[in-house]
Amino acid sequence: MQTNLRASEELFRLANPAALLELQHRFVREQMNALVEGSAALVRAMRQTADQTLPALEQHVRQRRQAQAGQGGHVYQTAAE
Numbered sequence: 001m002q003t004n005l006r007a008s009e010e011l012f013r014l015a016n017p018a019a020l021l022e023l024q025h026r027f028v029r030e031q032m033n034a035l036v037e038g039s040a041a042l043v044r045a046m047r048q049t050a051d052q053t054l055p056a057l058e059q060h061v062r063q064r065r066q067a068q069a070g071q072g073g074h075v076y077q078t079a080a081e
Helices: 004-014 017-070
Strands: none
Touching: none
């Protein structure tokens, strides 16, 4: 939001097309940097969540397989599985 405000303020002060193009280039670069940083934060959060939940999911799968093996492979599955 701060970047947008700065860009708008500078836009009103520019007189020549070269300065306008430079401003636009800088604006796009800043927006892309913000997008990449936000994406990286999202991926880090997803990875942390996966790292925290994966061991429990793997344990559940092992237990289900052991139960199936103990019952001759005839365990009914629910829609969630």
